[in-house]
Amino acid sequence: MIVFDLECRSGGHRFEGWFGSSNDFAQQQGRGLVICPVCSSTDVIKAVMAPNVGRKGNQLPSTPAAKPAEAETVTNSPVSLPPEAAAVLHAMAQAQAEALKASRWVGDKFADTARAIHYGERDAELVHGKTTPKEAQDLMEEGIEIAPVLFPIVPPGEAN
Numbered sequence: 001m002i003v004f005d006l007e008c009r010s011g012g013h014r015f016e017g018w019f020g021s022s023n024d025f026a027q028q029q030g031r032g033l034v035i036c037p038v039c040s041s042t043d044v045i046k047a048v049m050a051p052n053v054g055r056k057g058n059q060l061p062s063t064p065a066a067k068p069a070e071a072e073t074v075t076n077s078p079v080s081l082p083p084e085a086a087a088v089l090h091a092m093a094q095a096q097a098e099a100l101k102a103s104r105w106v107g108d109k110f111a112d113t114a115r116a117i118h119y120g121e122r123d124a125e126l127v128h129g130k131t132t133p134k135e136a137q138d139l140m141e142e143g144i145e146i147a148p149v150l151f152p153i154v155p156p157g158e159a160n
Contacts, residue, residue: 007047008036111135
C-alpha cells in the first residue's frame with residue numbers, strides 16, 4: 001500500500017489516501033473516485049510531500065522520544081468530524097457496548113451456536129462471536145437473524 005498526501009484544488013483541503021499503487025491512484029482519479037472528504041470535490045491531486053525514509057537500523061534517533069504524557073494527541077483523520085456525526089458514532093458505540101454486555105462470546109463457534117439456537121437445539125440466548133462472510137450469508141439464507149457489530153471488539157482474554 002502507498003499513502004499519498006492529497007489536496008483538492010477547489011478548497012485546498014489536504015488529506016491522505018491509501019492506494020495499491022501509483023497506477024491505482026491514477027485510475028481512480030481518472031474515474032472521479034478520489035473525492036475530498038471535506039467538500040466532496042473530485043478535483044483532487046497529489047500534494048507535495050516529503051518522502052518517508054527510515055533511518056538505518058544502526059542509527060539512534062536524533063532526538064529522544066517523547067514520553068507518553070508529553071506526546072501530542074494524534075487523530076486518525078486530518079479532518080475532524082462535525083460534532084453531530086461524532087455524537088452519533090459515540091452513541092452507536094455505547095449502544096453496541098451495552099448490547100454486548102447482555103451477550104455471551106462464543107468465538108469461532110458463532111455460526112454453529114446461532115444455528116443451534118435457531119433450530120431449538122440450545123436454549124435461546126444472545127451470543128456474539130466471529131464468522132466468515134460465507135457462513136454469515138448461509139445463516140441469513142436459512143432465515144437466522146444476525147447482525148454485524150459496527151465497531152471492532154476485542155475478544156475476551158485478548159485484551160491487554
